[in-house]
């Protein structure tokens with residue numbers, strides 16, 4: 065599997081991960097994804113397949129409702145980089161807009177009906 069590199073806008077949160085070739089994304093209509101407007105990967109990354117490098121404790125975590133999903137973002141620039149998935153706790157779903165070399169606005173995507181789950 066290829067290795068991808070990603071970062072938030074200011075660069076205080078950097079990550080690299082192994083994933084299948086990125087040719088499609090997912091969007092979701094749940095309460096938080098609708099507000100983020102993010103294009104996520106259509107795969108989840110095993111914790112052993114992601115390397116997260118954060119300077120000076122800049123990674124913040126937002127939780128709500130069941131507190132199972134962990135929505136991570138950079139404290140400095142506010143960008144959502146990845147989250148730990150609700151349906152696969154401890155595994156990561158990444159924001160493709162943060163991934164180097166991915167033309168996120170050109171990717172086809174599937175819409176997940178997270179609002180009904």
Ligand SMILES: [Zn+2]
Pocket residue numbers: 072073074075076077138139140141142143
């Ligand atoms: Zn940042």
